[in-house]
Structures are given as structure tokens and as C-alpha cells.
Amino acid sequence: MSVPGIQESRTAWRLGIITPGRKRAFFIAMGLLGLALPLAVYPVFLMNVLCMALFASAFNLLLGYTGLLSFGHAAFLGSAGYVTGHVLKAWGWPPEAGLLAGTLVATLLGLVIGGLAIRRSGIYFAMITLGFAQMLYFLAVQLPFTGGEDGLQGIPRGTLFGLVPLDRPLTLYYVVYAIFLLGFFVIYRTIHSPFGHVLRSIRENEPRALSLGYDVDRYKLVAFVISAGLSGLAGSTKALVLQFATLTDSHWHKSGEVVLMTLLGGMGTVMGPSVGALVVVTMDNYLSGVGDWVTVIIGSVFVVGVLAFRRGFVGEALHLARNFPF
């Protein structure tokens, strides 16, 4: 499987465009930007971006670094949102327990769905994940606790650890930001771990990894479970932020959207999915005035984006940087 994004970041390292010092400087700058942004931009919008960025980054761990295209990742985002919403609203759990419950359920779902799906590869893998996501969507429509078409509304945000009330948007933003950074760090570390190197070898040449003595299915499963769990964390956080959990997050549209974000931003790059998420959520948000045409516009952007920037925004940026040594 050819992953143009990863080739670019590899080349950027080799040519000294990315160096450890520059990388550190970049992450510090981004970190500070994340701290300052809510003072200038509407926090709920930013939190939405952070949730989707975490979702897309978790998805990229599979697509970009393991070579697995899941077409059912909405299952983890959506079900974690429902679980968190339910335990906060109906059972009155504190927010941290609610987030944990949603994440845990998504992780377990990942274990079950992943355990079955990794037995097949390519399009069959994608279809099995889609099939499971459709079943969960059906459950979300039918089960009483999800509120069916109406969804779960009015989820209380509560008080974090019994100390920090989350009703102020700015407070909530910094909590969400911390969750995002935690999730992002887990993904970053996974990519750059001994485990991550085995994943890459599986993506690059699965039979060869097998012939070197790696039980590739077990590695794929662990990657799938991590990805599902972090997608769940994103879904749980989103439910806490927006105070509702609806069918939208379980719908296969969401599974498609995350593919789109990842490809648009640059699969197999660390920052690509976040950039893609920013672009897609921004379009969703600021184009909502044009009604149904949003879909057409996003579709067009995607087609043009993939045709013109095959490496994704981040991949293209790294490619351009080659020609402008600095």
C-alpha cells in the first residue's frame, strides 16, 4: 500500500526540513496557540474541532500507520457519546466517570468488532466494519435510552472531579483541550513506539512481517482497539461539550467524513488528520447558512483536494518545503 503522506514526512526528516529541534518548537507553538485561541474564537466551535481532530487522528492510526481502512468508525464515536450522555443524564455520574464509561464501551466494542474484522483484509475488512456500524446504528434508533430520532438532549456537564464546574465555556474548553492533548499524545507515542514500528512493517508488507515471526493479526487488533478507544474518547467528549448525543454521530456519514478528513489533511502524517478535521468542521459550521448545499461544497472540496493534493494538505506542505530549503 502506498502512503504518499508518510513518504513526504520521511523525506522531510531526511532532508532536515523536520529536525527534533524544529519539531519541538512546532509543538510548543501549536500548544500555545491552542491555549490562546478560545480568547479570539468561539470556544464551542473550537471544542468541536478538537473532538473531530482526535477522532480523525485515532482513525489515522489505523489507515495511515497500519494500512487498515475501517468504514465503521462512527460506531465508536456514536456509541461512546450515547453511553456518556446516558450515565451523566440518567444516572447522574460525574463527568470524568462519564467520559471513562464511554471510552471503555468503545474500547470493548473495538475488541469485538476488530476481533472479527481483522480476519479479512482490504474491501472485506471495510465492509465488515461498516456492517457492524450499521447494526449499532439500528440499535441506536430502536433502543429506548438513546431517544431514537430525538437523541439524548440536555446532558448535564456537571463538576469535574467534584472541583471544577464545567458550565463556563472557557473552563470546559481547557478541559477538552487537555483531553485532546492526552489522546493526541497517546497516538503520537503509539506511532513512535516499538509497537508502532511493527505496525508500519505490517502496512508496508504484511506477508513479510508474518515471515519475520510477527502474529500480524494480534498487532492489528491492538491497533484497532486503541483506535476505537480514542474514537470513543472523542465521542464522549463531544457529547459533554454539545450536551446532546444524536444519531448523526452513529450514521455512516460520519464514518465517511473521517476518511475524508484524514485524506484531505494527509494520511500517514501526524498533523494531517487534525488539519483535515479543522477544514471540514469549519466548512460545516460556516457554510450552514447555505443549507443542503454544504454537502455538495464539501464533496467538491474533497474531489478537488484529493485530485490536486494527493498527499493531503500536510503532505503537500512538506513536499513544498523541499523546494524552499530554510
Next chain:
Amino acid sequence: MGAVGELVLETRGLTKDFRGFVAVGGVDLKVRRGTIHALIGPNGAGKTTVFNLLTKFIQPSSGAILYRGRDITRSRPADVARQGMVRSFQVSAVFPNLTVLENVRVALQRPLGTSFHFWKSDRSLQGLHGRALELLEQVDLATHRDTVAVELPYGRKRALELATTLALDPELLLLDEPTQGMGHEDVGRVVELIRKVAAQRTVLMVEHNLSVVADLCQTITVLQRGTILAEGPYAQVSTDPRVLEAYIGVPE
């Protein structure tokens, strides 16, 4: 390690039936420790199928495979590799977007026991660089350590593949057409390399190039239509009238 000359790999009546088409039929193969053993035969004779059966990439319809006296007929491919029987592939099998050093390092890292540790930094793998460079040195690739494998010329890719295989310190090396698609000079290099690495191990290789086989291998098994046609040293096999007929169609 057992004594030189004893059986390291043996198959008994190994058969693979693809829905009525018998690709391999009742093959009894005996590979002795410390030898270089060739598996030759015309196209479609079942050589690669035998390889896939031995390394468990496909399951036999019947028959048994014994490795170091132990029945591995139902083992899984990764288990077979971990027991010291490591294969290469017909088309060069490198990890294209990893560097030369990383290619070898992936093979070296498994014994560390941290291959599932997703929370650990990959700096913990740096201790393997010395050994990886030693292996690359053996195949003259040490100076290319930071080259991305996809950019290597074909012959070098095969050399890298061999270094990666050797990283596992296999007892039995299965090479599927190691000189296929190579220029004359590269062939000579690979032959020398195989001779060098075979000093401490057993090699079973599929090969088309008869001059390579004549030069390198102590025992040759000739396959035709999935069964063994002849077996023995090159001098004997190459004069066997049945082999001649299978290869060049000499009339009776």
C-alpha cells in the same frame, strides 16, 4: 544445534490439492543439516507451493511436515518463523517506505519482547543499531543505512532482504529464487553471499538458474508436475534422462 548431516526438515507425502488440481502430490523431501539444497523444476512444477506449504502460508491437503523432528504440519506461519525456519519471497520482500536500517531493525526487535509496547519510546530500539549495521555490513549495505528501501536498485533490495532474514539468525533459510531478475554481477554477489551465510546454517532454495545450482548446492531435488522426478548431486541429476527430457524435451 544437532550434528551435520542429520535431517533438519522432512516432509512425508506432502500434498496440496486446489479443488481437484494437484499442485503438489506426495512429496517426500529430506533436507540435511548444514547443506545447501536446491528445489528445481520447470515452471508450474510446484516449487513455490512447496515453499508456501513448508512455511505454513498455505495448509496442506494431506501429508506431514517435520522440522527438527517435530511435527509442524498444523503450526502457524509466525510460529514457524520463530522456531528458526525463515523464508524469503520470489519478488523482493522489503518494507519499501522504511529505511535500510529500519528494515533490518524490525527483524531484530522482536526478541526484545517490547513489540506490543505502544507506550514506550522508539528510542529504546537504538541499542539494536550496532547489530543491524553488522548485518548490513555483511551485504555491503552499511553505507546506505538511511536510504529508503524503495529507492534501492533491485539487486540491493534482495541483499537487504537477505540481511533482514539473517537478523533472525535462522537455522533453516528458505530462499525463493534469490537470483531471479538479477544481472550477471549481482548473481555472482548473491551466490557468494549465500555460500557465506550457509557456513553456519542450512539453506533450501528454489532456483531457476542451473549454473547457480551446480555451483552452490550439494543436493538437488527436481520437481515436475508436483512430484519428485529425481534427487541427488548435480552431476547425477544433470545426466538423468528424465530430467533432461523435462527440461529440454530430448526425445527417447
